[in-house]
Amino acid sequence: MHPRSTDPQTPAAWTRATTEPSQLGESPFWHPDERRLYWVDIAGRALLRLDPASGPVDRWAMPTEPGCMAPARRAGAPDGFVIALRAGIFRARTWGGALEPIADLPFDPATQRANDGKCDALGRFWVGTVHEPTEGPRQPVGALYCVDARGPGAATVRKVLDGVATANGLAWSPDGATLYWSDTPAHAVRAWECNADREPVGEPRVLRRFDPKPAGWKPGQPGYGGRPDGAAVDAEGAYWCALYEGGRVQRLSPAGEVLADIALPVRCPTMPCLGGDDGRTLYVTSAREGRPAHELAELPQSGCVFALRVDVPGLPVAWFEDGRAAG
Numbered sequence: 181m182h183p184r185s186t187d188p189q190t191p192a193a194w195t196r197a198t199t200e201p202s203q204l205g206e207s208p209f210w211h212p213d214e215r216r217l218y219w220v221d222i223a224g225r226a227l228l229r230l231d232p233a234s235g236p237v238d239r240w241a242m243p244t245e246p247g248c249m250a251p252a253r254r255a256g257a258p259d260g261f262v263i264a265l266r267a268g269i270f271r272a273r274t275w276g277g278a279l280e281p282i283a284d285l286p287f288d289p290a291t292q293r294a295n296d297g298k299c300d301a302l303g304r305f306w307v308g309t310v311h312e313p314t315e316g317p318r319q320p321v322g323a324l325y326c327v328d329a330r331g332p333g334a335a336t337v338r339k340v341l342d343g344v345a346t347a348n349g350l351a352w353s354p355d356g357a358t359l360y361w362s363d364t365p366a367h368a369v370r371a372w373e374c375n376a377d378r379e380p381v382g383e384p385r386v387l388r389r390f391d392p393k394p395a396g397w398k399p400g401q402p403g404y405g406g407r408p409d410g411a412a413v414d415a416e417g418a419y420w421c422a423l424y425e426g427g428r429v430q431r432l433s434p435a436g437e438v439l440a441d442i443a444l445p446v447r448c449p450t451m452p453c454l455g456g457d458d459g460r461t462l463y464v465t466s467a468r469e470g471r472p473a474h475e476l477a478e479l480p481q482s483g484c485v486f487a488l489r490v491d492v493p494g495l496p497v498a499w500f501e502d503g504r505a506a507g
């Protein structure tokens with residue numbers, strides 16, 4: 181299946197990669213050495229992994245909500261994972277092993293948590309946050325933090341961007357010259373030019389703005405295309421974007437044109453990644469948490485992970501480089 185269609189009604193040949201749904205699946209990545217798909221269940225407070233060749237899903241319960249995770253290396257050798265939990269960054273040397281706190285995130289975990297994030301090609305872990313107010317709508321108090329442990333000393337945390345309610349859609353162009361980042365409720369993905377250190381500089385451009393909900397719209401009614409959630413960039417520099425509550429993913433050119441618009445059998449896809457041995461399997465996580473009962477009855481696979489063969493491979497997963505002196 182090599183989808184190029186921009187017809188959102190095009191039924192794609194998705195296969196369901198998992199039968200057990202997550203409450204809020206996010207942060208998928210393909211581990212090239214283990215040949216496994218990893219992802220998190222934020223609301224389900226767990227990390228999950230799947231060997232597509234054999235089938236069973238392994239689940240590792242977390243003490244608080246995991247927003248995102250990435251594979252880690254030490255001295256160039258695979259060394260477990262880096263994990264952003266509600267308000268802190270942890271290292272795990274093995275699946276199911278001890279969680280070593282390596283840095284706090286500087287906000288009140290009672291009203292904010294780690295959300296979408298991934299590593300850059302230089303080995304740093306970038307983590308965006310989401311506002312979770314005790315009442316009222318989310319406010320633009322979220323930010324994007326860069327966690328750096330490449331040196332021998334303690335890991336450092338630096339706020340790089342801010343002003344979002346739901347940080348999402350983090351990805352870089354293949355050459356690292358562009359950083360993409362979205363604020364889901366703002367219905368827009370923005371793009372920053374980066375310096376040689378892959379740091380965003382100056383004011384962003386809008387990669388794509390998505391239509392907001394029509395006045396009076398209710399879930400399940402036609403007329404709403406969704407809002408930008410997680411994302412991945414492929415080897416041609418195209419930006420795959422999950423459209424939460426839009427029931428689809430779009431493949432956007434670096435100029436923001438729609439190259440593909442592919443419907444899924446769920447309303448709330450959350451994040452794509454490209455994996456498989458040839459990098460040409462598009463995996464998409466999804467959500468069921470907080471969805472209306474009629475939607476879950478109509479779309480019972482909500483929360484599952486889906487797979488689709490595509491013709492442009494993804495970029496290799498970026499690793500967290502841990503240069504700290506061994507504890």
Ligand SMILES: O=C1O[C@H](CS(=O)(=O)O)[C@@H](O)[C@H](O)[C@H]1O
Binds near residue numbers: 222
């Ligand atoms: O990434 C996320 O996005 C979803 C979508 S939305 O912000 O509600 O529109 C959000 O529910 C979820 O909590 C967050 O992790």
